[in-house]
Amino acid sequence: MAANIQENTAKPPEEPKAVKPEQKKTEEEEISEEDEKLKNDLELLVERLTEEDSSLYSQALDQLKEQISSSTTSMTAVPKPLKFLHPHYEALVKAFESWSDPALKSRFADILSVLSMTHSDNGKHDALKFRLISGEESYTDWGHEYIRHLALEIGDATNESLESGETQFDEAEIKSIVLKIVPFFLKHNQEADAVDLLLETDNISELPQFVDKNIFRRVGLYLVSCVPLLPPPDDLEFLQTAFAIYLEHGELTQALALAIRIDDEELIESVFKSTDDLTVKKQLALMLSKQNSAFKNEEVQDLLDNRNLSEKFQYVIKELNLQEPKLPEDIYKSHLESVRHEATIDSAKQNLASSFVNAFLNMGYGTDKMLTENENWIYKTKGDGKLSTVASFGAIHQWDVDGLQTLDKYLYSSEEEIKAGALLGMGLVGAGVHDEVESVLLLLQDYVTNSNKKLAMSAILGLALSFSGSQNEDLLNLLLPLVSNLEVPIEVSVLSALALGHAFVGTCNGEITSTILQTLLERDFAQLENKWIKFMALGLGLLFMGKAEQVDDVLETIRAIEHPISKSLEVLTRISAYAGTGNVLEIQGLFEILTPKGPPSEEETKDEDADEDEEENGEKGNSKADNDDEDEDDEDEEKKVTDDASLAYAVLGIAVIALGEDIGKAMSLRHYGHLLDYGSDSIRRAVPLGVGLLSTANPQVNIIESLSRMSHDQDIDVAINAIFAMGLIGTGTNNARLAQLFRQLAAYHRDGNALFATRIAQGLTHLGKGTLTLNPFTTEGRILSKVTLASLLTVAVAFVDPSFILEHHYLLYFLCSAARPRVLVTVDEELNELPVTVRVGKAVDVVGQAGNPKTITGWVTQTTPVLLGYGEKAELEENSEYVALSSFLDGIVILKKNPDYIEDEK
Numbered sequence: 001m002a003a004n005i006q007e008n009t010a011k012p013p014e015e016p017k018a019v020k021p022e023q024k025k026t027e028e029e030e031i032s033e034e035d036e037k038l039k040n041d042l043e044l045l046v047e048r049l050t051e052e053d054s055s056l057y058s059q060a061l062d063q064l065k066e067q068i069s070s071s072t073t074s075m076t077a078v079p080k081p082l083k084f085l086h087p088h089y090e091a092l093v094k095a096f097e098s099w100s101d102p103a104l105k106s107r108f109a110d111i112l113s114v115l116s117m118t119h120s121d122n123g124k125h126d127a128l129k130f131r132l133i134s135g136e137e138s139y140t141d142w143g144h145e146y147i148r149h150l151a152l153e154i155g156d157a158t159n160e161s162l163e164s165g166e167t168q169f170d171e172a173e174i175k176s177i178v179l180k181i182v183p184f185f186l187k188h189n190q191e192a193d194a195v196d197l198l199l200e201t202d203n204i205s206e207l208p209q210f211v212d213k214n215i216f217r218r219v220g221l222y223l224v225s226c227v228p229l230l231p232p233p234d235d236l237e238f239l240q241t242a243f244a245i246y247l248e249h250g251e252l253t254q255a256l257a258l259a260i261r262i263d264d265e266e267l268i269e270s271v272f273k274s275t276d277d278l279t280v281k282k283q284l285a286l287m288l289s290k291q292n293s294a295f296k297n298e299e300v301q302d303l304l305d306n307r308n309l310s311e312k313f314q315y316v317i318k319e320l321n322l323q324e325p326k327l328p329e330d331i332y333k334s335h336l337e338s339v340r341h342e343a344t345i346d347s348a349k350q351n352l353a354s355s356f357v358n359a360f361l362n363m364g365y366g367t368d369k370m371l372t373e374n375e376n377w378i379y380k381t382k383g384d385g386k387l388s389t390v391a392s393f394g395a396i397h398q399w400d401v402d403g404l405q406t407l408d409k410y411l412y413s414s415e416e417e418i419k420a421g422a423l424l425g426m427g428l429v430g431a432g433v434h435d436e437v438e439s440v441l442l443l444l445q446d447y448v449t450n451s452n453k454k455l456a457m458s459a460i461l462g463l464a465l466s467f468s469g470s471q472n473e474d475l476l477n478l479l480l481p482l483v484s485n486l487e488v489p490i491e492v493s494v495l496s497a498l499a500l501g502h503a504f505v506g507t508c509n510g511e512i513t514s515t516i517l518q519t520l521l522e523r524d525f526a527q528l529e530n531k532w533i534k535f536m537a538l539g540l541g542l543l544f545m546g547k548a549e550q551v552d553d554v555l556e557t558i559r560a561i562e563h564p565i566s567k568s569l570e571v572l573t574r575i576s577a578y579a580g581t582g583n584v585l586e587i588q589g590l591f592e593i594l595t596p597k598g599p600p601s602e603e604e605t606k607d608e609d610a611d612e613d614e615e616e617n618g619e620k621g622n623s624k625a626d627n628d629d630e631d632e633d634d635e636d637e638e639k640k641v642t643d644d645a646s647l648a649y650a651v652l653g654i655a656v657i658a659l660g661e662d663i664g665k666a667m668s669l670r671h672y673g674h675l676l677d678y679g680s681d682s683i684r685r686a687v688p689l690g691v692g693l694l695s696t697a698n699p700q701v702n703i704i705e706s707l708s709r710m711s712h713d714q715d716i717d718v719a720i721n722a723i724f725a726m727g728l729i730g731t732g733t734n735n736a737r738l739a740q741l742f743r744q745l746a747a748y749h750r751d752g753n754a755l756f757a758t759r760i761a762q763g764l765t766h767l768g769k770g771t772l773t774l775n776p777f778t779t780e781g782r783i784l785s786k787v788t789l790a791s792l793l794t795v796a797v798a799f800v801d802p803s804f805i806l807e808h809h810y811l812l813y814f815l816c817s818a819a820r821p822r823v824l825v826t827v828d829e830e831l832n833e834l835p836v837t838v839r840v841g842k843a844v845d846v847v848g849q850a851g852n853p854k855t856i857t858g859w860v861t862q863t864t865p866v867l868l869g870y871g872e873k874a875e876l877e878e879n880s881e882y883v884a885l886s887s888f889l890d891g892i893v894i895l896k897k898n899p900d901y902i903e904d905e906k
Contacts, residue, residue, distance in 0.1 A: 039084045042067060046088045049108075050095045057099070061107045068114060069141065082118050089119045093126075109134035114142055117149050125168070128153040132173050140184045151181055151193065155200040178203055183210045191219045192848050195226070204237055208244045216249045224258070224782075225847040228582050228661040232549065235581075236262065243267060247274060253886045256284050260291060260783050263506060263546055268295055279829045279894060283885040286892045290778045290820060292432045292469035292787040305434040308831065309821075310399040312892060313364050313771075315833055316823050316865045322769050325369045328357040331766045332759070333743060349752060351377070352385040353759035356812060359392035360763035363772060363819060366403065368396050383417065387458065388810045390421025394428030395816045401439055403429045420458035423447055424810060427462020431817040432787070438474070440466045445478055448496075453489045460492065461810065464499035465817040469787040475503050480512065483536075484519050493519065494532045494539075498794070501539030502817075506546045506786045513554060516540045520563065528564050531804050534645060537565055538797050541572035545786050551577035567646040575653030576793070580776075580784040582661030587668070590650045590657075594675060594683060644682040648800040651675060651686035655693040656793060659776065660784065665694050669703070676710070682800070685717045689796045692725030696792065697775040697822075698870040699735045708741055712748070719749070720757045720802040727761025728792075732822060733869070734770040753806050760812065771867060773822040774815060780843065780873055780888045791818035824874050825892045826864040826882075834895055835863050836882055843873040 031039070045067075048060040068081045085092075089112075096112060099105050109130040116126035127150050131139060140147060154174060161167045178201050185194035198204045211219050223242040227235045239262050246255040252271055259267035268288070272281060278299060285300035295304060302308070317323055354370065355377070362368040371377055371393060378389050390410050397403025407429070410422035423444055430440035440462065447459035460479065467475050482488055482496040497519075500512050516536060520528070527533070544551045551573060558570045571593070578586045654671070658664035669691065676687045688710050695703050707729070710722035723745060730738040742765070745758045767774070775781075776789040791814040798805040805811055828834045841859030856873050868874060874889040876882065879902065882895035 035080060038067070038080060042081060042084050043088070046085070046092065050091055054099075054101070054104075057101075057104050057108075061104065061111065064111055065107075068111065082115060085115055086118045089115055106133070106135045110136040110139065113139070113150075114146055117146060125153045125157050128157060128169065128174075128177075131177060132169060137180075140180065144188065147181055147184055148193065150177070151185075151197045154178060154181075155197065158200050158202075174201065175203060179206060182207070186210055186215060186219070189215075189850065191215060191222050195219070195222055199226075199230075199234065199238075204234075204241050207241055208248060211245050211249075213249055216245050216251070220245050220251070220254065221847055225845075236549075247271065250274075251887060252280060252284060253287060253888060256287060257779055257782050257888070260288070260293075265295060268293075272297055279896070280885055282829075282831070283894045286894070287779065287886060287888070290891055291783065291785055294469060294471035306399065306432055307435065308892075309433060310364070310366075312825055312833075313399065313821055314366070316771065316821065316825060317365060317769075319835075319865050320771070320867075322771065323365075325365065325367050325372075326361050326766075326769060327369050328354040328361065328759070328763070331357070331361065331739070331762050332746070333739075334746075348380065348382045348385055349756055350759075351380040352388060352809065353756050355381065355385075355389040355392050356809070357759055357763035359395035359816070360760075360767050361769060363395050363768045363816060364398045364400075364821075365768075366397055366400055371396070378418065384808070384810065386415065386417040387421040387424065387454070388813075390418050391424040391428060391458075391810060391813060394425030395813065397429050398431055398816060398819075399429075399433050401430060401433065401435055404439060404443065416452055416454050420454045423455065423458040424462045424465075424813065427459075427465040428813055428816055430466040432466075432468065432820075434470065438472070441472070441474060445474075448478060448482065453492060456488075456492050457495055458810075460495045460499050461813075464495070464502045465813060467499075468502040468790065468817055469505055470503055471507060472503060476500065476509075476512070480515055483512075484515050484522075486519075486522060490523075490527050490530050491532050494530075494536045497539035498535040498542075499539075501542035502787070502790055502794075505542045505790045507543060508547050508550050509543055513540060513543055517554075517557065517561070520565070520569070521561065525564060531801065533565060534568060534797060534800075535794070537569040537572050538794060540569065541574075541576035542790050542793075543576075544573055545576040545579050545790060546581075546784070548577045548581060548583070565645075568649055571646045571649045571653060572797075575649065575656045578657045579786075579789055580660040581657060582659075582664045583657055584664070586657050587654055587664065590653050591671065593650045594647060594679065596678075596680075644680065645800065647680065648682045648686035649797065651679075651683055651690050652693065652793070652796050652800075655690040656789070658694065659789075668694060669706075673706075681715065681717075684713075684715060685721055685802070686800055688718065688722035688725040689799055692728035693792060693796060695729045697729070697731040697733065697773045699730045699733055699738060701737075703729055704735075704737055704741070711741075711745055716751055716754060717802045719751075720754050720806075721799055723754060723757040723761050724799060727764035728774070730761075730765035731774040732765075732767040732770055732772045732819075734766055738765050753802065756806060757802075764815070767819060768821070771821055771823060772819045773870075774818050775822070775870060776818075778820075778890070780890050781871070782888070788818040788820075791815065821891075822868055823865050823891075824868055824889055826884075826895050827892060829894060829896055831892075831894070833865075834882070835865075836880065836895065837861060837863055837877050838866060838874045838889065839877060840866055840868065840872055840874045843871055 042064070045060045045064050048056045049064075068079070092112060092115065096105065096108050099108065113127050113130035113134060116130065119126065131150060154177065157168055158174070178197060182194045182198060185191070185197070194210075195204070195207065198207055207219070220242045223238050223245075227238050230238060239258050243255050243258040243262065246252075246258065247270070252275060256268065256271045259271055272284060275281065281297070281300050282303055285297065285303035288295060289304050289306050289309075293304065297304060358368055358370045371389075378386055381389050390407070393406055394403070397406055404426055407422045407425045410418050413419050413422075426440055426443055444459040444462050447455050448463070450456045450459070460482075463475060463479070479496040479500055483493055483500065485493065497516050504512060516539060520536065544554065555570060555573060558566055558573065563569070574586065575590070654668050658668040672687050672691055675683050679687070688707055691703060691707060704726070707722045707726045711719050711726065713719045713722065726738055726741065739762070742758055742762045746755060749755050749758065774788065774792060776785050776792060777783065778785050794814045795805070795812065798808070798811050824838065826834050826836050839856065839859040839861050841856035844853070844855055844857050846853045846855055856875055859875075861877070866874065868890065876884060876889070881898055881901050883898045885894045885896065
């Protein structure tokens with residue numbers, strides 16, 4: 001056997017090569033007579049075209065074109081005429097250059113453009129070059145493969161001209177070809193190719209004229225799905241193009257969703273003006289109301305103000321049989337805890353935790369057992385605990401303006417904490433809901449300037465919760481003087497700035513911006529060390545949420561300020577501006593901030609040694625200079641300490657920016673692991689908060705396990721933040737795995753603050769008994785709610801220093817202003833409840849798929865109202881008796897009779 005191997009290896013490699021001529025000869029012999037005749041005919045035509053007799057050219061060109069265009073072949077083989085003409089391509093190009101008749105050259109160029117497909121031109125783009133020379137208009141008749149090849153060369157040529165700065169071809173001529181290719185692609189269900197070609201040639205705005213009623217949904221879906229992958233300003237141009245297509249074809253809810261994403265009130269106005277149907281306007285208003293928008297329309301203002309939200313929520317809980325109030329113990333299930341540490345947390349703090357849990361659990365239900373049946377419960381807490389306990393009444397009566405009466409009696413209490421709690425609770429009652437007279441503003445405005453700091457702070461917080469996103473001018477006139485007033489307590493000034501940031505989120509209001517910046521400059525440095533000051537920086541950042549294209553000027557101003565918190569101010573403003581965009585460059589910039597600087601290089605070390613030698617050689621007279629250096633070192637040290645907060649905000653910013661894109665979210669989670677391993681204390685404390693923001697209301701197994709490990713960290717602050725983040729990812733899901741982990745943590749942690757955080761997280765996981773969510777994305781995950789994200793970011797910034805928010809726990813109520821029902825309610829044209837059968841399943845990405853694929857998978861048939869989980873989508877059944885006025889079955893959806901409905905014969 002070994003001998004055989006040696007014989008085989010000893011064979012010379014030339015032996016197989018010797019067979020090749022014979023194989024070639026055999027292949028040549030295998031050409032059929034028909035192919036041989038075609039080959040000879042084509043060679044004869046080539047001969048005629050390369051001769052000097054011009055009288056033969058016209059007929060030869062006609063015959064050559066007929067031979068190429070009439071050839072048929074399989075999809076995996078080159079057409080035979082192109083195969084046989086390939087060796088003669090160079091000769092034909094030479095002949096073409098020698099011709100002088102323009103008409104003949106045009107026809108010849110048409111053919112050469114097709115022949116160049118089989119010829120490697122080394123970047124000459126012959127197909128495009130000859131197409132531009134040819135004046136033939138019917139080049140789409142050459143078929144798919146040629147058109148795709150031509151589009152590819154156009155894209156390559158455009159990219160090369162962008163890189164080199166030199167234009168090889170005339171842009172107007174290329175555009176005329178592009179506008180001929182695009183309708184060809186669209187006609188043959190190649191929407192992606194059409195859009196990509198327009199993107200590469202920067203002509204995407206030309207697309208709407210070619211889109212008809214049969215393909216506009218597919219084209220619009222592809223355009224919108226490209227947005228997260230595009231850099232500015234291409235992403236905005238794609239959204240505007242998709243908006244124009246949907247609006248032109250009457251798909252108004254889709255158009256409104258894009259107008260909200262573009263954040264242009266004129267576009268929103270144009271959607272409402274495009275229809276005279278009041279029922280359609282009602283549906284648009286119901287969709288817009290989820291954003292807490294400041295948009296006004298008299299015909300449907302009651303729906304825009306969410307005045308029917310409480311009524312519909314009461315209907316939902318009745319239909320889902322959830323009316324029975326629950327007690328905190330119903331979710332603690334303390335009897336299942338293996339070990340109980342009652343002594344580790346004082347009873348007042350434990351009662352306060354139960355007050356929060358009770359508020360989260362029964363939010364919006366209008367009734368509970370713990371507070372309503374036992375009013376003395378308020379006195380089982382102490383200090384600010386009474387404030388938060390009274391305010392919890394507001395959470396229980398949220399969205400129901402009649403709930404203000406419940407809190408009214410507490411305004412007459414002699415205890416300032418109870419009175420302050422009533423003011424905060426009133427703000428909670430009206431969170432996102434507005435009546436004609438703005439009752440909450442009327443009740444709270446007099447307390448804003450109260451000499452009692454606690455009452456003033458509570459009133460301002462109440463207004464912040466109630467008027468998020470409202471852009472209310474009366475509120476602006478009320479609070480702006482407090483921001484700049486240096487005589488009021490710093491907390492009042494800071495909370496006024498934060499309240500205005502929430503009310504005018506994403507508006508870039510110049511008056512508020514300049515006032516905040518001026519105030520920060522005028523405040524003493526001693527005041528700027530106050531822990532509350534970060535909320536003034538956050539208030540400025542919220543003004544620019546989602547306004548990346550307008551933030552550069554204010555960032556330049558911030559950089560020019562020599563200020564202890566300028567770095568934090570810059571980071572918070574930048575992350576707000578790019579929130580939800582998935583912008584990779586901005587995320588990389590944040591990682592640069594977080595990356596520790598390495599050890600000094602060899603050159604730096606040599607310089608240091610040289611400096612030491614100079615000192616030893618007697619240059620000791622500059623004691624003053626030495627003192628200056630020491631002072632600079634001290635300043636650097638102070639700057640490092642101050643910058644710690646900005647590092648934590650940068651960690652949060654990674655999550656805030658990556659929210660809008662799935663790949664970015666997955667990569668950010670991986671990087672968070674590295675930051676947890678190698679980051680400083682402030683960075684490590686912010687990591688679990690970032691993880692929580694990335695996956696709010698979406699408890700994935702891997703994230704649950706990661707946070708569970710962090711909840712046992714040696715640094716108690718990291719553990720507390722991890723516990724809160726677990727509650728954040730489980731918000732309103734009633735997740736059984738999380739519930740079990742919380743019971744284990746309640747038994748494990750002996751620290752009172754950790755146990756308090758565990759109770760809060762338990763309450764969040766069962767938010768509204770599982771009917772509410774804090775997911776910042778609404779409308780089937782298409783639209784980022786700035787109001788919700790602003791509230792989540794406020795609480796996350798507060799948790800950067802866990803001891804701060806556990807002391808000022810009433811800031812947790814910002815989570816209530818972010819909450820909304822995660823239900824689908826179907827109603828008739830008069831907004832009366834109309835139960836119908838729907839299919840609820842996991843949403844499927846159908847972008848670019850052929851035909852009409854199913855958009856959900858693993859569905860279950862249910863009757864409305866139904867709860868919708870993260871990533872779930874609802875559809876009406878096929879041949880349904882009703883059709884929806886909205887493209888999105890999410891929230892409150894109006895149905896009308898289906899004119900094509902055929903009742904099944906039984």
